[in-house]
Amino acid sequence: MSKKILMIVGDFAEDYETMVPFQTLLTVGHTVHAVCPDKAAGERIKTAIHDFEGDQTYTEKPGHGFALNASFSDVKAADYDALLIPGGRAPEYLRMYPQVLALVREFDAARKPIAAVCHGAQLLAAAGILGGKRVSAYPACAAEVRLAGGEYAEIAIDAAVTDAHLVTAPAWPAHPAWLAQFLALLGTRISHD
Secondary structure (H helix, E strand, O other): OOOEEEEEOOOOEEHHHHHHHHHHHHHOOOEEEEEOOOOOOOOEEEEEEEEOOOOOOOEEEEEEEEEOOOOHHHOOHHHOOEEEEOOEOHHHHHOOOHHHHHHHHHHHHOOOOEEEEHHHHHHHHHHOOOOOOEEOOOHHHHHHHHHOOOEEOOOOOOOOEEEOOEEEEOOHHHHHHHHHHHHHHHOOOOOOO
């Protein structure tokens, strides 16, 4: 059965963490509404490509223009089955929007699946929903996870962790594990017959 998923993005969201989940979820038949505060359907966000090239942290390069297909001002958590939060730099400032935090809290209170990758944990922490949860994120966000009362899951860069209705991962190399666990929470079955 098709699900309706809300994806909250913003300028300089990580390119792969935006494009890949969006396209993957559409491919398996789900509806995904990509929204950004202060932007409407048809507008674009700029993405950034983060690579791991041996430096002390990721490098950042220009990504693509990603078209929003819904307007943030129109969304209500009750209209969606799940929430997806890409990483990158966008969560850093999206957590300053009270409406974004309220949406995250509504999904959490309804125990709807929430998938966050990389810096997406910054939104979960700011929304105050990590108490007692085991959560992965980009390692630089470990302190925020812990300060928000969560247990930071130190897992491989290509792994993911599910705790109740939260699915989290450290970065885009974890897409296969992260998206598989999210699809499992959504009840999506993929057959290889």
